[in-house]
Amino acid sequence: MDEFSDDFRAGLHDLMRWRRDVRHFSTDPVDAALLKQCLDTFSLAPSVGLSEPWRILRVRSSQSKAAAIRNFMETNAKALDGYTGDQAKLYASLKLSGMNDAPEHLAVYCDDSTDKGAGLGAASMPEMRRYSVVGAVTLMWLTARALGLGVGWVSVLDPKRLNADLEIPDGWTLVAYLCVGWPAKNTLTPELETKGWEVRAPALHIESR
Amino acid sequence: MDEFSDDFRAGLHDLMRWRRDVRHFSTDPVDAALLKQCLDTFSLAPSVGLSEPWRILRVRSSQSKAAAIRNFMETNAKALDGYTGDQAKLYASLKLSGMNDAPEHLAVYCDDSTDKGAGLGAASMPEMRRYSVVGAVTLMWLTARALGLGVGWVSVLDPKRLNADLEIPDGWTLVAYLCVGWPAKNTLTPELETKGWEVRAPALHIESR
Numbered sequence: 001m002d003e004f005s006d007d008f009r010a011g012l013h014d015l016m017r018w019r020r021d022v023r024h025f026s027t028d029p030v031d032a033a034l035l036k037q038c039l040d041t042f043s044l045a046p047s048v049g050l051s052e053p054w055r056i057l058r059v060r061s062s063q064s065k066a067a068a069i070r071n072f073m074e075t076n077a078k079a080l081d082g083y084t085g086d087q088a089k090l091y092a093s094l095k096l097s098g099m100n101d102a103p104e105h106l107a108v109y110c111d112d113s114t115d116k117g118a119g120l121g122a123a124s125m126p127e128m129r130r131y132s133v134v135g136a137v138t139l140m141w142l143t144a145r146a147l148g149l150g151v152g153w154v155s156v157l158d159p160k161r162l163n164a165d166l167e168i169p170d171g172w173t174l175v176a177y178l179c180v181g182w183p184a185k186n187t188l189t190p191e192l193e194t195k196g197w198e199v200r201a202p203a204l205h206i207e208s209r
Numbered sequence: 210m211d212e213f214s215d216d217f218r219a220g221l222h223d224l225m226r227w228r229r230d231v232r233h234f235s236t237d238p239v240d241a242a243l244l245k246q247c248l249d250t251f252s253l254a255p256s257v258g259l260s261e262p263w264r265i266l267r268v269r270s271s272q273s274k275a276a277a278i279r280n281f282m283e284t285n286a287k288a289l290d291g292y293t294g295d296q297a298k299l300y301a302s303l304k305l306s307g308m309n310d311a312p313e314h315l316a317v318y319c320d321d322s323t324d325k326g327a328g329l330g331a332a333s334m335p336e337m338r339r340y341s342v343v344g345a346v347t348l349m350w351l352t353a354r355a356l357g358l359g360v361g362w363v364s365v366l367d368p369k370r371l372n373a374d375l376e377i378p379d380g381w382t383l384v385a386y387l388c389v390g391w392p393a394k395n396t397l398t399p400e401l402e403t404k405g406w407e408v409r410a411p412a413l414h415i416e417s418r
Contacts, residue, residue, distance in 0.1 A: 003357065004220060004224065004355045004356075004357075005220075008217065008220045008224075008355065009355050009356070011213060011214075011217045011220070012221070012224070012351065012352070012355055013253075013352075014213075015213065015217075015221070016250065016253040016254075016348055016352075017253055019255070020255060021255050039413060039415065040413065041225065042413050043409070043410070043412075043413050044222075044225040044226055045225075046228070046229060046230050046399070048364055049401065049406070049407060050399055050401045050402065050406065050407035050408070050409065051407075052409070052410050055414075055416075056413070056414075056415045056416070057415070057416050057417065057418050058415060058416070058417045058418070059417075059418055060417045060418065061417075061418060064418040075332075075333050078332070078333075079329075079332040079333070082328065082332060083327075087327065091329070094329075096329075096330070107418075116407060116410075117401075117406075117407050118292070118296065118406070118407070119291065120288075120300070120303075120305075120401070120406065120407075121305070121364045121365060122364065123284075123287070123288040123291060123365070124284050124287075124288070124364070124365060124366060124367050124368070125364045125365075125366065125368065125383075127339075128364045130336075130340075131339075131340075131343045131384070131385075134340045134343040134344060134347070135343060135344075135346075135347045137344075138343070138344045138347040138348065139225055139347065142221065142351075143221065143222075143225075146213045146217065146218050146221055147213075147218070148212065148213075155257055155330045155331065155333070155334045155337045156330060156332070156333060156334075157333060157334065158333050159333070159334060166418045167418070174334075175340070176340075190255070190259055192258065192259045192326075192329070193259065197258070197259065197326075197327070197329065198258060198259035198260075198325060198326050198327070198329075199259070200252070200259065200261070201252070201261050201325070203252075204248060204249065204251050204252050204265070205264075205265075206248065206265045206266070206267060207264075207265070207266050207267070208266065208267045208268075208269045208270075209266050209267070209268055209269065209270060209273040209316075209375045209376070
């Protein structure tokens with residue numbers, strides 16, 4: 001068995017502290033080999049029944065990118081309608097996506113209809129396939145961060161419309177729309193905290209049964 | 210900005226290769242301080258809108274543990290009914306949970322009704338709250354593994370019944386039932402591959418749009 005040093009564990013803790021959602025990117029391109037290193041993480045990720053249900057699209061054409069950005073802008077305008085007064089003003093001031101600057105866009109899907117794994121572990125909790133994709137994205141996020149890259153997860157999107165615009169096969173579910181690039185700034189504090197939207201809970205509450 | 214060394218990145222890659230789902234545990238107890246170190250990872254995890262929707266239960270009483278184990282056994286018997294012939298025989302031979310031996314059981318829930326974060330980022334994709342919980346579990350898994358501990362994610366469960374048995378509040382969704390303990394053996398190869406259930410895909414297929 002491999003053993004890990006105190007130094008390594010301290011580095012891992014640092015990495016997790018640093019791995020904030022990035023929304024401010026420089027427009028500098030990401031080297032293809034670095035992007036590949038990030039994406040290769042998917043092949044290390046565990047998945048329910050070894051189903052490996054992740055499906056990855058690089059959103060590259062200007063038409064596809066424009067459709068995704070338009071999707072974000074309209075979905076964000078609709079979300080703003082859900083707030084009033086000072087909260088609406090604050091919401092409108094937040095930068096919730098780095099899509100305009102990030103050089104790489106990835107749309108990560110789950111193939112809920114995959115035969116791989118023959119359904120093992122997903123009969124009573126079929127959502128486990130999508131959770132496997134989220135776990136793999138989380139590992140990729142850490143790999144990217146360890147390389148100095150930033151990743152921003154955009155969830156202010158209408159998945160149905162994105163699927164139509166990107167011509168996604170039936171049976172695939174959007175799990176994550178990711179912006180990847182070089183962060184324009186680095187901070188330990190989540191931006192939503194800096195801007196006064198929400199604070200971190202002071203302590204983790206654990207119950208027993 | 211913090212920078213990470215080649216050595217650290219190599220260690221991270223090793224950690225991800227090792228972090229296999231563990232189903233064979235020794236019954237040795239896990240020191241409370243070590244378990245706390247694992248659980249503290251949740252407070253480092255990002256979450257949609259800073260909603261921090263994770264709710265963690267330590268399943269400790271013999272009554273609760275027995276209910277969860279019974280739940281697994283009956284759900285697993287039902288899952289077996291979905292296979293026939295050799296596949297059924299193989300399925301029946303697989304060890305799909307380490308619940309009997311693992312000293313620590315954690316039931317990780319998502320509070321879908323939380324006000325924290327005021328719904329930011331979750332209006333068009335409310336599943337983002339549960340995905341945030343999965344991301345946090347993934348980080349905890351890595352922390353545990355770096356400490357030499359193993360984690361097994363049990364998904365062969367009927368969540369409705371578990372919620373009733375553990376008296377879970379309305380609005381909480383089961384995301385992960387985790388066994389935590391000292392692995393009885395370590396391997397780089399997923400057990401489902403060793404046993405001939407499924408193999409890893411040879412390469413990651415990436416499409417462009």
